Amino acid sequence: MKHHLQKVVVAAAIFIGAHLFFVFLVFACCRRRWNRGRSKPEELSSIAIHESASFDPKLRISMEELRNATEDFHPLRIIGDGGFGLVFKARLANGLTVAIKKLEPDAFQGFHEFRAEMEALCKLQHPNIVKILGYCMSNSDRVLVYEFMERGSLDQWLYDTKSSSENSEVSWSKPSVERLPLSWDTRMKIIKGVASGLTFMHGLPTPIIHRDIKASDVLLDADFEVHIADFGLARKIEASQSHVTTQPAGTMGYMPPEYKDGYRRVTVKADVYSFGVLMFEIATGLRPYLPVVDRGEEVELTVWARNMVGENRQMEMVDLAVSRDGLVEARVKECFSIACMCTRERAKDRPGMSRVLELLNRHSDENGVIDRNMVSLPK
Known part of the structure; x- marks a missing residue:
């Protein structure tokens, strides 16, 4: 009996000792990782000050x-x-x-x-x-x-049209005049400006993918010329590669369908898809991340838009804030047709941005027509 008790005590001691040793190892590893993590800010501050x-x-x-x-x-x-x-x-x-x-x-x-x-x-x-x-x-x-961009972002012009009496010296995002709706010609000028910027980026010897094209990243100067901004997610494609391997990123509603499957090989065609969504948004005045009711059920903006195009109802899709005076149906249909091409499900079926820009300019009599009576800036 005494011998049996000794065996139990020895076994218990071994068990407790093993667990204590395991706890010590975990603590040491965590401490080492914590210290390694702390060294980065200290190292950064030593070389980045001022x-x-x-x-x-x-x-x-x-x-x-x-x-x-x-x-x-x-x-x-x-x-x-x-x-x-x-x-x-x-x-x-x-x-x-x-x-x-x-x-x-x-x-x-x-x-x-x-x-x-x-x-x-x-x-x-x-x-x-x-x-x-x-x-x-x-x-x-x-x-x-x-x-500094005098007109702020495209997002503000599409949705934030309320007047404000705030001091424009403090903020151009809420100027002291009301933003009137963008005309169709101005919307097309903006679409072409974004296409031009993306064509340049994708055509560089080392192409750059923006990865987050959206209305709030499109800034407008006094003449409504486009300036693409916010390159925090941008990635370069090395000359020997056709893609960049990275985590899917972007903004809900603008991201291509291949991201849904966790696809990690990102190409310039991801920007093309986002641009197509932006085209739908600019033309319709509808936010991409909000569902649209189609045949009694809620669907994504791109699904609704393609259905409407298939039924030849493009004119019904145009933002109600856009004046119908002088609106040419053929140009409206061309715009939606290009947007449908850009938002095709398979990336390889989408056109490159250079081709998109060519199509956008093909039926334009004058690139960048603007209605000067559309809006006035605060002095």
Whole structure:
């Protein structure tokens, strides 16, 4: 009996000792991983403190000036949400008005990746791509400086048409005049501008996929010229590759169907699909992420649009806010036809952006007609 008790005690001791050893190993691993994670911010702050760069030789940028210009990033200076951070309006000491995006702390994983991304963006010189003027970093704060767009985003023009008496010096996102509906010609000008910018990006020796084309990322200047913005999800396709392997990303309603299956090989055709959705949105005034009632059931915007085109009901699809005076049915049908091509289910069946731009320009008598009586800007 005594011998049996000793065996039980020894077994219990071994069991407890093994468990204590396992707990110690788990604790040591976790501590090591935690310490390794902590070393990144410390390493980052040691090399990123007070670094800034300007891509305009006439412009000098410092974090101190940007803080002063935005009143230390005061909420009243906010003019939009750029997806990876808030956007502020500011007037620099030299009198230049700029848009400043203050990135969220985890928007980029490391200092070197952030700087490489900025240097790549500064080389995207095209009339339909927003110009980045420079950046600043101070410890974990990372700030981008962009050219200022007087008309704000396309999203605001499609949906936020209410008048406001707010001081336009603080925010252009709610100017002191009412935004009248965009005419059909202006909507087509915007569509062509986005197509032009994407064609340029996809045609580079090292093509760039935006991966998040949507109405809020389309900025408009005083003449309603398009400037594609927000490249936080953009990826390059190396010359030897036809795709980039990455996690599916984008905005609900604009993402291509291949993403639903967890497809990780992303090509430029993902942008083509998003552009087609944007075309439907601009023409109809309907948000892509909201369902549309079709034959008594709720369906996606693209499904509804293709059904309507199949029934030859394109004119019924046009945003009710668009004046029918002078609206040419043939051009409306051409617009929806191109959008249907861009939103085909299989990526390989979609046209490239260069072909899309060619089709958009084919039946245009004058590229970029604008109704100057449509809207007036605050002085």
